[in-house]
Amino acid sequence: PSNDLNFGEESFDISESTGLAVAGSLILEWTRLSDMVHKIDYANLTQHAEEYLLHPTYQNATIQPLSGLRGTSIDLRTGDFLDVSGSWGGGDDSFYEYLIKMFVYDPANFTTYKDLWLEAVQSSASNDIFSHPYSRPDLTFLASWDGQDVILVSGHLACFAGGNWILGGLVLGNQTLIDLGQNLADSCATTYNATLTGIGPEAWEWEDENFFENDDEEVDMFIEDNGFNITDASYNLRPEVLESLYYAYRATGDTRYQDLSWKAFRAINATCRTGSGFSSVSNVNAPHGGSFNNFQESYMFAETFKYAYLIQAEDAKVHVAKKGEEQTWVFNTEGHPFKVRAQQ
Known part of the structure; x- marks a missing residue:
């Protein structure tokens, strides 16, 4: 997605790049929107964008982050990552956050997201x-x-x-x-x-x-x-x-x-x-x-x-359900509760 929308002119600013969190933080909201209006288009758009993040390619293929981790800046035209620097903080945070939350929302359809989240966590915990x-x-x-x-x-x-x-x-x-x-x-x-x-x-x-x-x-x-x-x-x-x-x-x-x-x-x-x-x-x-x-x-x-x-x-x-209990709601990155798909 492009970053900046102009609602007055019904246009958007065409920038050359976007960020990991920007691209990776729409999927929960738009998937829920599709479920509410019974129109799959919104979920498909964000899940298509997410594929570039799940299976990344880098402009400089000789240098990559540690396993499961990602760079921050993404070329809007190609989907390639433009850098190999990142963090669990600003600019990147909610991409990782939503990997496990999509699994909470629907475990049957978002196992791949959970697997990547686990890879990112384990990579972070086992390295410096x-x-x-x-x-x-x-x-x-x-x-x-x-x-x-x-x-x-x-x-x-x-x-x-x-x-x-x-x-x-x-x-x-x-x-x-x-x-x-x-x-x-x-x-x-x-x-x-x-x-x-x-x-x-x-x-x-x-x-x-x-x-x-x-x-x-x-x-x-x-x-x-x-x-x-x-x-x-x-x-x-x-x-x-x-x-x-x-x-x-x-x-x-x-x-x-x-x-x-x-x-x-x-x-x-x-x-x-x-x-x-x-x-x-x-x-x-x-x-x-x-x-x-x-x-x-x-x-x-x-x-x-x-x-x-x-x-x-x-x-x-x-x-948030306690250990051993079923999660019936999941909070999005702005703290709004979404009922998980199985409970809808």
């Missing part, structure tokens, strides 16, 4: 992408990659992966996947505990062999205590940490996750609330979050506050 900071080996963050090379940077957007891996573990009855997802969820929650406001930053970096040596002794102490260095201290009202805490709670029933979520929600309310709503802030490690950016994201209501509510809410069928 699943990385532990030198000064905090108890933590785990998902690094980025450039071909076969691992880059020790991550961010808030990648924190959805903890919940996504837990979901896969619940659906497949695989406790190892649940444990890996919990580790990621716990580690992302630690980024909240580390800051002055109690909110996690947008992006961070770390070392897996020795901690950074900076001219700033205070920064060195922060890294040694917390395992990471903040590279972007803003908070854009993002939901991913609360989302993964919700999945962790559904998988374990451990009230510790409810407490972590409530603590994070209170911090967001105290730091981001304005007279007319909620604003993103410039620095989570500064008093009062630094300054307001005067921008409120719609996903704050659709996801951030929804997951903060759901983790405290009474049990109901719309929830």
